[in-house]
Amino acid sequence: MQCPELRELREEIPQRIKRFRALMVAEGIEVALVLQKVDLFYLSGTAQDGILQVDHEGERLFVKRYPQRAAEESPLRVVPISSLKDLRKFLGPFEGTIGLELDVLPVRLFEQLKEIFPKAEFKDVSPLILRLRSSKSPWELSMIKKASEIYGMVLKRALEILRPGISELELSGELIKTAMSHGHQEYLRMRGFNQEAHSWHVLSGQSASILSSLEAPLGGWGPSPAYPMGAGKKRVKPGEVVLLDFGTCYFGYHSDHTRCLCLGRPPDPLKKAHEVCIEVVRTLEQRAIPGVLCSELYEAAIKVVENRGFGKNFMGLYPFQARFVGHGIGLEISEPPFLAQGHDYPLEEGEVIALEPKMVFEGLGAVGLETTYLVTKEGLKPLVELPEEILEL
Amino acid sequence: MQCPELRELREEIPQRIKRFRALMVAEGIEVALVLQKVDLFYLSGTAQDGILQVDHEGERLFVKRYPQRAAEESPLRVVPISSLKDLRKFLGPFEGTIGLELDVLPVRLFEQLKEIFPKAEFKDVSPLILRLRSSKSPWELSMIKKASEIYGMVLKRALEILRPGISELELSGELIKTAMSHGHQEYLRMRGFNQEAHSWHVLSGQSASILSSLEAPLGGWGPSPAYPMGAGKKRVKPGEVVLLDFGTCYFGYHSDHTRCLCLGRPPDPLKKAHEVCIEVVRTLEQRAIPGVLCSELYEAAIKVVENRGFGKNFMGLYPFQARFVGHGIGLEISEPPFLAQGHDYPLEEGEVIALEPKMVFEGLGAVGLETTYLVTKEGLKPLVELPEEILEL
Numbered sequence: 001m002q003c004p005e006l007r008e009l010r011e012e013i014p015q016r017i018k019r020f021r022a023l024m025v026a027e028g029i030e031v032a033l034v035l036q037k038v039d040l041f042y043l044s045g046t047a048q049d050g051i052l053q054v055d056h057e058g059e060r061l062f063v064k065r066y067p068q069r070a071a072e073e074s075p076l077r078v079v080p081i082s083s084l085k086d087l088r089k090f091l092g093p094f095e096g097t098i099g100l101e102l103d104v105l106p107v108r109l110f111e112q113l114k115e116i117f118p119k120a121e122f123k124d125v126s127p128l129i130l131r132l133r134s135s136k137s138p139w140e141l142s143m144i145k146k147a148s149e150i151y152g153m154v155l156k157r158a159l160e161i162l163r164p165g166i167s168e169l170e171l172s173g174e175l176i177k178t179a180m181s182h183g184h185q186e187y188l189r190m191r192g193f194n195q196e197a198h199s200w201h202v203l204s205g206q207s208a209s210i211l212s213s214l215e216a217p218l219g220g221w222g223p224s225p226a227y228p229m230g231a232g233k234k235r236v237k238p239g240e241v242v243l244l245d246f247g248t249c250y251f252g253y254h255s256d257h258t259r260c261l262c263l264g265r266p267p268d269p270l271k272k273a274h275e276v277c278i279e280v281v282r283t284l285e286q287r288a289i290p291g292v293l294c295s296e297l298y299e300a301a302i303k304v305v306e307n308r309g310f311g312k313n314f315m316g317l318y319p320f321q322a323r324f325v326g327h328g329i330g331l332e333i334s335e336p337p338f339l340a341q342g343h344d345y346p347l348e349e350g351e352v353i354a355l356e357p358k359m360v361f362e363g364l365g366a367v368g369l370e371t372t373y374l375v376t377k378e379g380l381k382p383l384v385e386l387p388e389e390i391l392e393l
Numbered sequence: 394m395q396c397p398e399l400r401e402l403r404e405e406i407p408q409r410i411k412r413f414r415a416l417m418v419a420e421g422i423e424v425a426l427v428l429q430k431v432d433l434f435y436l437s438g439t440a441q442d443g444i445l446q447v448d449h450e451g452e453r454l455f456v457k458r459y460p461q462r463a464a465e466e467s468p469l470r471v472v473p474i475s476s477l478k479d480l481r482k483f484l485g486p487f488e489g490t491i492g493l494e495l496d497v498l499p500v501r502l503f504e505q506l507k508e509i510f511p512k513a514e515f516k517d518v519s520p521l522i523l524r525l526r527s528s529k530s531p532w533e534l535s536m537i538k539k540a541s542e543i544y545g546m547v548l549k550r551a552l553e554i555l556r557p558g559i560s561e562l563e564l565s566g567e568l569i570k571t572a573m574s575h576g577h578q579e580y581l582r583m584r585g586f587n588q589e590a591h592s593w594h595v596l597s598g599q600s601a602s603i604l605s606s607l608e609a610p611l612g613g614w615g616p617s618p619a620y621p622m623g624a625g626k627k628r629v630k631p632g633e634v635v636l637l638d639f640g641t642c643y644f645g646y647h648s649d650h651t652r653c654l655c656l657g658r659p660p661d662p663l664k665k666a667h668e669v670c671i672e673v674v675r676t677l678e679q680r681a682i683p684g685v686l687c688s689e690l691y692e693a694a695i696k697v698v699e700n701r702g703f704g705k706n707f708m709g710l711y712p713f714q715a716r717f718v719g720h721g722i723g724l725e726i727s728e729p730p731f732l733a734q735g736h737d738y739p740l741e742e743g744e745v746i747a748l749e750p751k752m753v754f755e756g757l758g759a760v761g762l763e764t765t766y767l768v769t770k771e772g773l774k775p776l777v778e779l780p781e782e783i784l785e786l
Binding site: 003005006035037041046048049066069073100104108110111167169170172173174176177178179180185189194198211212213215222223225250251 | 398493499576644
C-alpha cells in the first residue's frame, strides 16, 4: 500500500471496536453486523466489500471482494465469504438481538438477513456508530486538517482564475483539478437515501438563491434538472457574489468551507449581511464550548441575525429556511452533532463541526461563510486560517 | 430554467407514465409510490424531493422541497406536502398492493410507510421501472450521445497533457475540468447499497491490476483505503498503459468509455491482448442484434478470448474475474440489460449498452476498451467515433 497514514489508522481500530462494544452492551445488542461502507471503514480500516461482526467477546471481518486487500488494510481477522448466506455457517441459528444499520440498509437486503436469521430480533445500530464517530481522534483530526488545507489551495486558485464570463461549471472543474492534485477524494459521502453530495457547490449571483431539494441554505441550478443543485452553466458577472462552497476530502475525511469572492464591489445589502454572518461566527466561536446544547447555539445565531434585521434571509429563502447553522463532519460531509433546532444534546470536546451562517436574497444571491472547527475547552478552533471578508477582485 | 432540453423531456413524461401503468396493471400493483431520485426524475421530469403516486387512473407528484421548482420542471400535477405522513391524508387507509422500490428503500423509511398504510401489501416495483428505463427514446439517446462526445473531448485533452510523472489524480482533475466545461455532471449515479461511482477511473500500469470491491474488471488504488478504487497518487511512467475509463454525464444521462494511452511502446503481451479485445468488440458488434440472449453475447466473448489463450486475463485477475462483458447505461452508469453469465433475456432494439472487454495482467496492468452503443436491427452502433488501438505517444 502507498499510504503512510495506514499504520496509524490500523493502531486506532482496536480502540474504536472496544468503545463500540461498550455501547452495544449498554443498548442490549448482542451482535452487530456492520455493512455500510463508511461505518465499515471506520470500525475496520478497510472499505472492501465486507461485513464486520462484533459481539461481546470478539470480532471478525467477513469479506467478499477482496479478502486479500482487506487483510492488508485492516488489523482485524479477515474471513473470506462468497455470499451473505455464509454468515449462517459462521454465526449459527442466532436467536438474540442483531444490530443493523437500519437507516441505510435497503429492504430487500434486510429480507435476506431475516431469512438467514429467522429467530433473531433486529435493532438499529446506526445511532451508536454515529455517536462513536462524532468524537475525533488526533489522527482523524489531522486528516480533516489536511482536507481543510486543500480548501485553502482551492481558494487561492479561485482568486487567480476568477474572471467575467467563466461558467460555474468551468470554475468548479479548475478547482477540482487543484484539489485532486493535492490528494483530494472527489467523491463526497453523505449518509441516507437519495442524499448526494458534490464538492462543486460553486454558485454565482442569483444561482445561490435558487431553491434545491438539498436541506441546505444554498441551492443552485446544477448542471440540469436531473441534478438540480450545485454549479451550473451560468456565467459569472462583475458585481455578483461567488460562493465557493467546496467540500474537500482527504483519506476519507471531509472538510467543508465556504468563502465569497466578487469581481468588483458586491451590492450593499449583501455586504452588510456578510458582516452579520461574521458576527454570528464570532458569537458562536466563543459560546461553542463542551457542554453547551447544540440547539442553544442555533438559537444564539438566530438572535444575532434577528437583532440585525436579517431573520428572513438567514439560512435560505423565506419560508424555506434550513433550521440549522452548523453540522458535524468527518467520514461523511454531514453527521452528528447538528447545531439545529430541537437538537438538545451537548456539544462535546473533540468533535469537529462546520459552522455555516449564510444569508439569501431573492434574485440577488447569497453571502456567508463556512469554516471547519475543532471543539475545544476554549471554544472553536479553525482547522485552517482563511480570510473571512468578501474577497473583492 | 436555463435548459432548452427541458421542453422535450416534459413532452415524453406522459408516455413514460402510460407505459409504467401498463406494467403495473399486468403485475397487479394498484398504486406505485416512487421515491428514488433517479426513478422519480425518469417518470416525472424533476429530481426535487418528492414522491410520485401512480395508480390505474391517474398520477400526482407530492413534493416536499420545493413544490414551485418541481412544478416548473415537471408536467405532472404537483401537490405540496410537509411530511411523509401527509400521504395518508391524500390516499386514505389504503388496503391494496403498493409498489415501492424495495431494492433501494431503507428499512427505517419502509417502517414509516408501513405505519402510514398498515393494511397495505407491498411489492418491489423497481424491476418494472428498470425494464421501462432500459429502452431509450430518441431524445434520451441524444443526451447519451452528448455525454459520449464529451468523452471524445476528454480523450483529446489526455493526449495533449499526458506526460511522465503526472499522477493519476492530477490527470483525472484535468480531464474532469475539460468535461465540466462542456456541461458534464460530475456526479455519476450507481444504483444500490454501497455503490459509489466516479468519473475518474484513470489507472496506469500496475494500478489497473489492483483488485477493488467494485464488481468490475479494473480496480485501482484510489486516493486512499477509504475510497479504494479509481485514480490514486501513483505517477505515470513511460511504457505503462494508461486506461482512461471515464464516465461522462449530460442532463443526467451517462456514457461510459475506456481508451488506452501509452508513453512509448506498451509491453508485447498487453499489445496482443488489446488486439484480442478489439476482436471481441468486432464479434459482438455483429452478433448483438435484437433478440439475441444477453448471456449468449457474454459466452461469445469468452469463446474468442479462450481461443486466443487469454481466458485467465479476461475481465479481471484470475480467479476474481467479473462475469460480464457489457452493461446497459442511461440515468445510472450501470443498469439492465447486462451482457453477463446467466442473463438469459433478449437484447432489445433501442437499448443502449457499454461494451467493455478488458484484460488484466498481474503486476503489469491492463488493456481493453469500452464504448457506448445503440442496439439497432443491424447490430451495435457506437455513439461517438473514437480510435480503438492503444494510442502511443
